[in-house]
Amino acid sequence: MEQTPKANRVHIGFFGRCNAGKSTLINMLTDQPVSLVSDVAGTTTDPVSKSMEILPLGPVVISDTAGIDDTTELGVLRMEKTEEVVKKINLAVYVLRTDEEPTSDDMHWLGLLKQNNVPIALFINEINDINEINVENKEKVELNTANTDKVELNTADKEKLESNTSAYIKSHKGLSDLATVIGSADFTSNTKRIELLDLLGGLTPLDVEGEQTLLQGLVEEGDAIILVCPIDSAAPKGRLILPQVQTIREILDYKGLALVCQTEELPSMINSLTHPPKMVICDSQAFDRVDELTPHTIPLTSFSILMARFKGKLQDLVAGVNAIKNLKPGSKVLISEGCTHRRQCDDIGTVKIPNLLKKQGHTDLQLEFTSGGAFPKDVSQYDLIIHCGACMLTRREVLRRIECAVVQGTPIVNYGVLIAALHGILERAISPFIDEIKG
Structure with a gap:
């Protein structure tokens, strides 16, 4: 619980040509040997x-990416992987060298980052200038990423480097139009490391959760919240799933009372309380039974719907429900999960949701499935997209997928919204957020 989930962290992508110094810069900034460094071009592949x-x-x-000028047989595939990174990150660092002119590839990728509204820190690698200074001073410097503060340049040397970098930027005016901030990346200086970190820290990341929380506006100090967490064959051994853990932690942060039980224990837990709970939150797969067991005077929703509100646009996912009644034999439906896990015999995405659709009379559908980072660019072919709660995806990636669907005119719902709708309890499940949805 003490560790920030990967999906809630600020994602920073490093881009540039082969041997621009991306990996070395990462190791310098992190003060760790995160990336493999070599003089051999194309060391970083995926x-x-x-x-x-x-x-x-x-x-x-x-995220360290392959050189954008990769000309190997796998270069095209690697660029596709790099393009996927562009769509997920919140900040970008692009590395150029003062001894190499910006190419059309550089301008293309900088433009792509700008087009995706990703704040760009452009770092100019001064390594060639530093080597020239060392030659002039007859000093041999061994660049060691594990000990980046070996060299301390004198004032005159630093002024020379700043002058070279300034001249480089002025001679390529288009760079200033694309980058949010520009810094010179002297990999041998610990002082420069701190300066570059400050530049990054001054940027506003794109589409991060920020101060927003799962339970924002729903829980106050002293409120009792009941969490219904079924333990079935799909439940991980010895632990709870991430949305359940995050919800418990947030209740504690708000100084509320987190009460956890399984489905059939819900009535006895409610009856044991002096006052009714503020809310019941359940696993979407138990929606129908929990709805029966929870008095209608108590608000009810699911972890998946909370995640939809937290990560994306709940109103768009609710609007997608209308497409369910239009499904007919032969309709194409994409069921997409943000994580990659071993499929269980009663897996929710590939088994339970298809079976639930059949029970509601939606037979002979053409079902397709994606997981992890895979999501089609063209979703116009589908009559409906059913997406998971996306606890493993960044908010930016979820918003991108929703926007992709909306722009192409394809309805999209998430697991919790769909299951609530098919059980006829959607109105109740979204009632805690109805003002937000209408707004």
Whole structure:
């Protein structure tokens, strides 16, 4: 519980050409050997991600990407992977070298980041200039990413580097139009490391949760919240799933009372309380039974609906419910999950939801499934998208997927909204948020 979930961290992507110095910069900024560094071009192939704490940024996920000028046979596939990173990150660091002119590839990727509204920190690698200074001073410097403060340049040397970087930026005016901040990346200076971290810390990340919480506006000090967490064959052994853990933690943060039980124990828990609970939150798969067991004077919703409110646009997901009644034999439905896990015999996405649709008379549907980072660019072919609660995805990625569906005119719902609608209890399940949805 003490660790920030990966999906709630600020995601920072590092971009640039092969041997621009991305991996070395990551190791310098993090003060750890996160990325493999080599003079061999193309050392970084697929994106490499690492969760960590970096002050003043706090909890982050660092993603090192392949060089954008990768000309190997797998280069096209690697660029597709890099493009996926662009769509998920909250901040971008782009690395150029003072001894290399910006190419059309550089401008393309900087433009793509700008097009996606990602704040860009452009760091100019001065390594060639530093080597020239060292040659002039007849000093041989061994660049060691585990000991980045070996070299302390004198004032004259620092002024020379700043002058070279300034001249580089002025000679390529288009860079200033694309980047949010620009800094010179002297990998040998610990002082420069702090300066670059401050530049990153001054940026406003795109589409992060920020101060918003799962239970914002729903819980106050002293409120009792009952969480119904069924333990079935799909439940992980020895632990709760992430949305349940996050909800418990937030109740405690609000100084509320988190009461946890399984479905059939709900009535006895309610009866044991002196005052009715403020709310009951259940696993969506138990919606119908929990609805029967919970007096209608007590608000009821699900973890999945809370996640939909927290991560994306609940009103769009609720609006997608109207498409359910229009499904007919042959309709194409995409069922998408944000995580990748081993399928159980009663898996919710591939088994329970399809069976629930059949019980409601929606037979002979063309079902397709995606998981993890996979999500089609073209969703116009589908009559409906059914998405999970997205606890493992960043808010930016969830908003992108919802926008992708809305722009292409494809209705989208999430698991909790769909299941509540099919059981005829959607109005009750979204009643705690009805003002937000209408607004």
